[in-house]
Amino acid sequence: MKSERRFVGVLLVIGVVFGLAGASEAELIRLKVSGAKVDCVDVPVHTVIDLPGSFANTAVEEIAVGLRQTSRGGARIYGKLIPGQIVKGSDNKAELWWVVPQTEAGSTTIWTAALSRKEKADKDVFSWKDTEGQYLDLLFGGRKVTRYMYALDRSTKQRVLETYKTFLHVFDAEGENLLTNGPDGLHPYLTKKILYPHHRGLFIGWNKLEFDGKRYDFWHMGEQGRVQKHKKFSELTAGPVLARSNSLVHWDDKDGQTIIAEQRETTVFRQLESTVLLLDFCTKLKAVSGDVFLDGDPEHAGFQYRPHDGVAKGGEEAGATYLFHKDGIKPKKDNDLPWAGMSYGLNGRRYSVEYMNHPENPKPAIYSAYRDYGRFGAFFKKKIGTGDTLTLRYRIWVVEGEMPERVKLANKYSGFVDGPKVELVK
Known part of the structure; x- marks a missing residue:
């Protein structure tokens, strides 16, 4: 029972942290952003990902993505929620894209992406x-x-x-x-x-x-x-x-x-x-x-x-x-x-x-x-x-x-x- 309660608690945290209506179906992906040679503002980044099994038969257009920066320089932080997007590349692999608002030269940051199924249309798209x-x-x-x-x-x-x-x-x-x-x-x-x-x-x-x-x-x-x-x-x-x-x-x-x-x-x-x-x-x-x-x-x-x-x-x-x-x-x-x-x-x-x-x-x-x-x-x-x-x-x-x-x-x-x-x- 304790493990079940802990699992439910994790899902509730996901819903609160990422503002996901469908928290029970959310999947988390952790990402490291590093290697910037200079300070960058609003820079697009991406990486190839394997979609979790629960999204194997879901069109990428139907997947909602929210990202938060959760660590900077080893310190835990609670960054602003920003949108992400799954795009199929030329090789048909899934790419996760987002725009990093700000990154400092030589810094390393950790981001967490939450994937869920879209439940309503977003106007800012x-x-x-x-x-x-x-x-x-x-x-x-x-x-x-x-x-x-x-x-x-x-x-x-x-x-x-x-x-x-x-x-x-x-x-x-x-x-x-x-x-x-x-x-x-x-x-x-x-x-x-x-x-x-x-x-x-x-x-x-x-x-x-x-x-x-x-x-x-x-x-x-x-x-x-x-x-x-x-x-x-x-x-x-x-x-x-x-x-x-x-x-x-x-x-x-x-x-x-x-x-x-x-x-x-x-x-x-x-x-x-x-x-x-x-x-x-x-x-x-x-x-x-x-x-x-x-x-x-x-x-x-x-x-x-x-x-x-x-x-x-x-x-x-x-x-x-x-x-x-x-x-x-x-x-x-x-x-x-x-x-x-x-x-x-x-x-x-x-x-x-x-x-x-x-x-x-x-x-x-x-x-x-x-x-x-x-x-x-x-x-x-x-x-x-x-x-x-x-x-x-x-x-x-x-x-x-x-x-x-x-x-x-x-x-x-x-x-x-x-x-x-x-x-x-x-």
Whole structure:
């Protein structure tokens, strides 16, 4: 009887500590977080887990996760309850994700995760809203966060200009106004009134892509029939911690031959209110019809961010300013910068963007990060052999306000490339 009473007591504690309605079905997992090289704030972490047997036949979307930090530096603590999320990885293994609010360099903390079956819908979660054949909106708590433009319409010259490439828009903190340039899917895109209308949100391309002895411009696109054509979504995941989309995009010539088959993955993470967006961009470019050489220059190639055209029209007070990892950087000459910060004015507010280039991306990487209208990003040249795949990784951090201090930008980058590690505690 004593052991039974103790077991019931443990379940009651779980219910109180983690706020779980279904405490009788909760399963606990202990985790160690360590290895941060610098102080990190709001850093996404994850680890692969084996789901407890009681959840073996439960869809991951139906599993609720609550986490608390229970030990720091060997001392027991009672941390704030934060949400977690179970996601199936590319290998179909279960991954437990959450966002660590704060971790100090060199520290070790213990966390406890409680898994239970969801009994009611949570309002503060990501969700997808698709306008079929046109665009895909990501929402958090009903507020628009991003818009993936994927329509392809050849019915008129105007529609070709509006839809010849896929790209991602970013909304402001209220989910009302776009922070990025490009057609919005709702209004005519008046290209003659826009500075460099082929610059669109978060986009990727090369203006001198070489294939089969010919050169193709997958940057300006133009009216020659080249397109980045969305084929299908292979993944749409959404929950309280992150939202992930994976789309197949074909880079086709005017005759419809696919030169590159791209798997474009974007992951958006839950963050503090001061952050507008924290997004991971991971793309896999496969040369499906023969050798491809990605060629161009920093102004017309690579993965780049273009602010709304209102920045170009806003005068000096709206113009972009830049910050790098140390003083004296000249982006036209200094290669392989880890990150670049850019700040701009729009709609009477100031926004700042950090562009992070993963060290495993091809080198040398040359930044275009000096234009007053704010288009910036990294460029490189690279051959992709027939049947081979080139994987690229970037992180974008958008905040409302003046440019963060250099150390804060550097720490955010460290969290991306060498952040805290998670281990299971048995």
